[in-house]
Amino acid sequence: DTTAVSESDPTAKALNYKPLASSVDPAKSPTYKAGQMCANCQLYQGTAGSSMGPCAIFGGKQVSAKGWCTAYVKKA
Template sequence: MSNRREFIVQLSTGAGLALASAGAMASGPMLAESDAQAGALGYKADASKVDKTKFPKYAAGQNCTSCALYQGKASDAAGGCPLFAGKQVAGKGWCSAWAKKA
């Protein structure tokens, strides 16, 4: 599972950088939790509402602003994410692809 997550992160980061350079990540609609991709990755706009039994790797303090994939500033309420191209995620959100920012 770890290798799959690393592959997704690397693939997504490369795709995200390409889109960001084209300006596609600058703004867009907010990602809905009902979105198919959001559901597949367990996205929650409020990380405190993550089902810890379904996602046991979730830990307090993990949210989009502390994720390596988050395109916004740590102080932004929302920002882009290469996993959800063209849509913004909540800074306080979380998904199962969360990866610690370096």
Template structure:
């Protein structure tokens, strides 16, 4: 019994530390800048409400990265991955002209 308890504790510590390190790595991931050429090519804005509606008439209020099919985070995350931008994270409140395309 002692051996299985020890194995359980060691396994639990390993899992907990892995989860903690994953969260730290995600929090430290590089964030996409509006000045990035890839971001500019699709009109990315960190705050959807600031989208220039004359340049992007397809923008509709309520659209943002957190409810886009390309967003790789949870709807409750402030930042998350995007299929368009590789390892860079986008703001959940953001928007780009590729919204929902997939």
């Protein structure tokens, strides 16, 4: 499935997911650090260079490579 995760998705809301990491509100997501995005998150399963890809947390949907949520884990 290539359905994009919507910000109104319950899991997205719970994790403050944003399709654009640059629009993350630091007041709501104090763990966010500039430069973090799905593309460099451990849980991101997209192909390098693609604009979207699957995430282990959002089963069956795709997150934006430039997105972010509070479950972010820096890729080792």
